[in-house]
Amino acid sequence: xxxxxxxxxxxxxxxxxxxxxxxxxxxxxxxxxxxxxxxxxxxxxxxxxxxxxxxxxxxxxxxxxxxxxxxxxxxxxxxxxxxxxxxxxxxxxxxxxxxx
Numbered sequence: 001x002x003x004x005x006x007x008x009x010x011x012x013x014x015x016x017x018x019x020x021x022x023x024x025x026x027x028x029x030x031x032x033x034x035x036x037x038x039x040x041x042x043x044x045x046x047x048x049x050x051x052x053x054x055x056x057x058x059x060x061x062x063x064x065x066x067x068x069x070x071x072x073x074x075x076x077x078x079x080x081x082x083x084x085x086x087x088x089x090x091x092x093x094x095x096x097x098x099x100x
Contacts, residue, residue, distance in 0.1 A: 068096055072095075
């Protein structure tokens with residue numbers, strides 16, 4: 001019964017850490033959407049990048065996150081205004097914390 005208590009506590013701790021990480025990632029994704037909305041890019045471009053942000057937001061493992069992150073940086077290379085806004089707000093730096 002002692003082992004079971006420790007296991008439950010460990011699982012709870014992991015769940016709590018994941019919840020904090022998910023909330024932080026959610027805030028970053030919301031910030032990205034705000035920057036995209038405020039940009040002067042065409043609506044189609046904005047939507048394409050928002051779709052990638054949604055992929056990042058929905059990832060549940062490091063491999064999927066890395067793929068979505070790579071897709072985002074590739075898309076941003078063609079849209080310097082959004083890239084610059086992300087860089088100046090340190091969003092890309094924040095996202096690298098999740099690359100694992």
